[in-house]
Amino acid sequence: MPVKSSKIDTKNLVKLLNQLCERLADRPIKVMEVCGTHTVTAHSTGLHSLLPDNLQLISGPGCPVCVTPAGFIDQAARLALEHDVQVMTYGDMVRVPGIKTSLEDVRRQGGKVSVVYSINDAIAVAQQEPNQKIVFLGIGFETTAPATAFALQRAQNEGIKNFIVLCAHKRIIPAMEALLNDPAISIDAFLAPGHVSVIIGAGAYDFIATQHRRPCVVAGFDGEQMLMGLVQILTQLVAGQVKVENVYRSRVTEQGNRQAQKIIDEVFTPSMSIWRGLGAIEQSGLNIRPAFADLDARNIFDLGPPEDFEPSGCRCAEVLKGLIQPSECKLFAQQCTPSAPVGACMVSREGSCSAYYKYHKAGAAS
Amino acid sequence: MCLAVAGKVVELDGCHAVVDVQGNRVNAVTILVPEVKVSDYVLLHAGFAIAITSRQEHDEQHRIFKEIEKHARQILQD
Numbered sequence: 001m002p003v004k005s006s007k008i009d010t011k012n013l014v015k016l017l018n019q020l021c022e023r024l025a026d027r028p029i030k031v032m033e034v035c036g037t038h039t040v041t042a043h044s045t046g047l048h049s050l051l052p053d054n055l056q057l058i059s060g061p062g063c064p065v066c067v068t069p070a071g072f073i074d075q076a077a078r079l080a081l082e083h084d085v086q087v088m089t090y091g092d093m094v095r096v097p098g099i100k101t102s103l104e105d106v107r108r109q110g111g112k113v114s115v116v117y118s119i120n121d122a123i124a125v126a127q128q129e130p131n132q133k134i135v136f137l138g139i140g141f142e143t144t145a146p147a148t149a150f151a152l153q154r155a156q157n158e159g160i161k162n163f164i165v166l167c168a169h170k171r172i173i174p175a176m177e178a179l180l181n182d183p184a185i186s187i188d189a190f191l192a193p194g195h196v197s198v199i200i201g202a203g204a205y206d207f208i209a210t211q212h213r214r215p216c217v218v219a220g221f222d223g224e225q226m227l228m229g230l231v232q233i234l235t236q237l238v239a240g241q242v243k244v245e246n247v248y249r250s251r252v253t254e255q256g257n258r259q260a261q262k263i264i265d266e267v268f269t270p271s272m273s274i275w276r277g278l279g280a281i282e283q284s285g286l287n288i289r290p291a292f293a294d295l296d297a298r299n300i301f302d303l304g305p306p307e308d309f310e311p312s313g314c315r316c317a318e319v320l321k322g323l324i325q326p327s328e329c330k331l332f333a334q335q336c337t338p339s340a341p342v343g344a345c346m347v348s349r350e351g352s353c354s355a356y357y358k359y360h361k362a363g364a365a366s
Numbered sequence: 367m368c369l370a371v372a373g374k375v376v377e378l379d380g381c382h383a384v385v386d387v388q389g390n391r392v393n394a395v396t397i398l399v400p401e402v403k404v405s406d407y408v409l410l411h412a413g414f415a416i417a418i419t420s421r422q423e424h425d426e427q428h429r430i431f432k433e434i435e436k437h438a439r440q441i442l443q444d
Contacts, residue, residue: 118413250423
């Protein structure tokens with residue numbers, strides 16, 4: 001039952017957006033989305049081409065694969081090659097270049113790296129092969145973190161001792177706050193991510209309105225939802241209002257999913273975390289609590305914190321902050337393409353550079 | 367990565383469900399939506415139901431659209 005929006009008059013939404021922007025014609029407006037799925041929808045639906053000249057929709061650090069530091073990949077690679085573990089992960093991570101290697105390279109060298117749709121599949125393999133250590137890569141925002149938490153609880157309760165997690169989960173709110181506090185970045189409003197918001201609730205963004213005096217609207221993932229969100233943001237700006245609104249009310253509540261928040265709190269504790277491109281951000285990561293130390297790869301293996309690294313010439317850091325368009329990077333569509341990515345933003349389907357390459361390459365690369 | 371799909375719960379056994387997603391039967395863990403019942407519609411992400419959604423989602427979306435349209439027009443007239 002996907003949200004079908006056939007009754008919604010998108011032409012009217014675009015017209016309203018233009019009328020609202022005309023009222024602010026002397027003012028360039030920059031709206032940031034922080035969700036890889038929004039990034040792809042904005043490109044695939046042609047939303048960018050419908051926006052008035054003074055309204056820019058920029059992509060922030062919303063792709064979890066893109067913001068996972070390069071050193072994390074090398075740590076996972078070491079586990080597969082030096083400790084004879086089977087690394088299991090969500091698909092996009094396999095091709096991400098680390099500092100020295102990628103998990104795809106590890107697989108070519110004979111290392112055990114598998115892709116799973118769900119962490120439940122990794123648990124099942126751990127049960128079927130009790131003598132094989134399984135290391136699941138815990139990546140993603142609050143949408144994915146409850147699944148990892150549940151798996152750790154289940155492994156502990158059922159005594160599945162060969163199931164281990166290498167955790168790099170991220171929390172979106174501290175990253176949004178870091179962007180708002182960065183004087184080099186000017187953001188007029190946020191279009192907040194739909195499915196992270198299902199977990200954390202629309203109320204989690206209140207600080208954007210109350211402390212930073214910017215509008216924020218939660219939106220789902222089709223073009224109509226994003227258009228409705230932008231109309232609400234512009235309506236606020238024209239009216240001189242700042243508040244958090246939610247056009248995805250059919251799925252996102254004010255409080256979010258309390259059960260999911262509870263399980264995250266039971267298993268993880270907020271911690272400083274390194275974001276590729278953004279550096280270290282306090283409270284922006286999730287560490288596994290000591291009660292689950294026997295299942296925590298960072299406790300079992302001598303890994304240390306993952307290093308951050310950007311390849312020479314790669315401008316993913318600026319892309320992730322919305323400071324430049326992918327086409328402004330000299331590597332874009334030249335040395336860095338989806339088939340031979342240099343930077344993380346070109347790897348994931350939801351990365352800004354990948355989406356830009358897929359939908360605008362001809363114009364951008366010329 | 368945060369992509370999710372909606373489907374209808376057709377079987378439920380403890381915290382494990384079978385969800386019909388456009389004709390495909392998908393296994394899901396329902397630990398995050400403990401109140402779920404057979405015939406509910408849920409939002410699925412990476413094998414977990416993360417929200418129970420409304421059957422009238424389509425109509426609700428339209429109501430929100432009309433509300434946004436009305437508010438924007440009011441602001442433009444001020």
